[in-house]
Structure formats: C-alpha cells, structure tokens
Amino acid sequence: ATPRFLHARVAALGSAFVLVLCDDQTEARRVDAVRRDFIANVSHELKTPIGAVALLAEAVTDFADDPEAVARFGQKMQRESTRLTQLVKEIIDLSRVQDHEVPASPERVPVARVVEEAVDRARTVADGKHIELSALHGGDWYIEGSFELLVNAVRNLVDNAIHYSNEGTRVGVGAKLEDERVAIAVTDQGIGLSTEDTERVFERFYRVDPARSRMTGGTGLGLSIVKHIVATHGGEVRVWSRLGQGSTFTILLPQAHADDITPGLAEAAR
Ligand code: ADP
Numbered sequence: 641a642t643p644r645f646l647h648a649r650v651a652a653l654g655s656a657f658v659l660v661l662c663d664d665q666t667e668a669r670r671v672d673a674v675r676r677d678f679i680a681n682v683s684h685e686l687k688t689p690i691g692a693v694a695l696l697a698e699a700v701t702d703f704a705d706d707p708e709a710v711a712r713f714g715q716k717m718q719r720e721s722t723r724l725t726q727l728v729k730e731i732i733d734l735s736r737v738q739d740h741e742v743p744a745s746p747e748r749v750p751v752a753r754v755v756e757e758a759v760d761r762a763r764t765v766a767d768g769k770h771i772e773l774s775a776l777h778g779g780d781w782y783i784e785g786s787f788e789l790l791v792n793a794v795r796n797l798v799d800n801a802i803h804y805s806n807e808g809t810r811v812g813v814g815a816k817l818e819d820e821r822v823a824i825a826v827t828d829q830g831i832g833l834s835t836e837d838t839e840r841v842f843e844r845f846y847r848v849d850p851a852r853s854r855m856t857g858g859t860g861l862g863l864s865i866v867k868h869i870v871a872t873h874g875g876e877v878r879v880w881s882r883l884g885q886g887s888t889f890t891i892l893l894p895q896a897h898a899d900d901i902t903p904g905l906a907e908a909a910r
Contacts, residue, residue: 737868758794784896793869797826805830833881
C-alpha cells in the first residue's frame, strides 16, 4: 500500500473510532438519564408510604387514650409498611434483572412446572376473589434459564390478571408452541386496557389508574420486571387487550432442545 492510501485508511479508521466513541457517549448519557429518572421515581414512590407512616405515628400519639383509634391507625400503619416492603422488594428484583444478573449456571426448566408453580402461588389470592384459576400446559417443553425468575414472571402476570378482574370471572394460563418458541399466555376477563395504555404498561411505574393499582398493592413495577426477566431469557412479552373485554399477556421464549443445553446441565436435568 502506498503511504497515501495508508493515510486515508488510518483517517477512515480514526473517524469510525470517533463515531463509535460518540455513540458510546450518547448511550452513556441515555443510561445516565434513565438511572436519574428511575431514582426520582423511586424516591417519589417511597415518599408516599413513608409520609403516611409518619402521619399515622403522630395520630397514634395524639389518640393514645382511645384504644379503638389506636387499633385503627395501627392497622393502617401495617398496611403501609407491607406496601413499603413490597415496593423495596420489587425495586431490588428489577435492578437485579436489569443488570442482567442471570444465573451463572442456567437450568433446563420444564415449562409445565413453571406454569404449575406460578398458578399454585397465586391460588389463595384467586380463591379470595372467587376467581376460577385454571392452567393448561400441553407439552414436554423446556426453557434454558432460571426456574425462580421464570415463575416470578408468570406469577406477576397471573397476579395482575386477578387484580384487574372482577369477582367471579375466570383467569386461564396456557402454554403452547408457536414457531418453535414456547408461548405462555395468561388470559383474563377483566377491565382490559386501551390501545394507548397497552403501549405503556411495560414502562417502570406506569399505572393506568394509580388509585386502583395502589389499592390492590400495585407498584407499577410488575410488568417491567416481567419484561426484563423475559428479555434476559432471550424472549419477548406481547399484550392483547380491549377495554372492558379482558386481556391476554403472552410470554414468548426460545425452546431449549436437548442439545442446546450447556454441557453438563443436560446431565443434571435428567
Ligand atoms: P401494578 O403493580 O400497578 O399492577 P404493573 O407493572 O404490573 O404494575 O402493571 C402496570 C399497569 O398495567 C397496572 O397498573 C394496570 O393499570 C395495567 N395492567 C396490568 N395488567 C393488567 C391486566 N391484566 N388487565 C388490565 N390492566 C392491567
């Protein structure tokens, strides 16, 4: 190569490098903005229950000689602390999955067990609302990843289906194969979502009706957690919904074939 040609190559490489650097900087700034936004949201969300607990504590002191009032305020304080605990737990869950804290050694997870376990854990809440919760899982399919995280994702969808439905309705969880991917769908006959809201529900802290969500113990983080868990497993979440007609949230995940499994794990899974 002539020196001139080399010079041109070096210059081209240099500008590509600068471009990459710029791209990195834009990305770093974006990540930074997202983080700042998240911290602002978290502080705001934590302030409400903490403020409530402080006010209630004051009220308890003021009404110290009225046992009925003390009991009432005490119960409210308990409710607010439960909410705080839930919020903190979900914030930790979310930051773990956001940082791609995937298990170092993924397991070969049977889809049927994920569905069964998620439904089992949600059973008491469903019964309390007289919601008929049923599970249907057809085949002997596997996903490579974390059993606990996958159950957490499906459980979040089932909990939402129950929370955003009226008493006496039905919630179904089903699994099937769709274009070589495992599809786990959670269907309800609940309040449904507008098209606009279906596009936003996966955003952190987004709630269609904050008052209703708060009443049912919602934090607005559940679906972000689902989205991240599913992304960590190489999949995606889809939603179909109509206002007043119910919703179907579907998790699509790559199916693990026996020979896809990380060496050693297939053995362990048997
Ligand atoms: P939350 O803790 O408030 O339930 P999520 O992130 O799980 O937060 O859900 C975000 C919002 O999406 C909820 O506040 C609710 O308005 C809406 N949503 C989620 N699942 C359903 C559903 N099955 N039916 C109707 N609305 C839903």
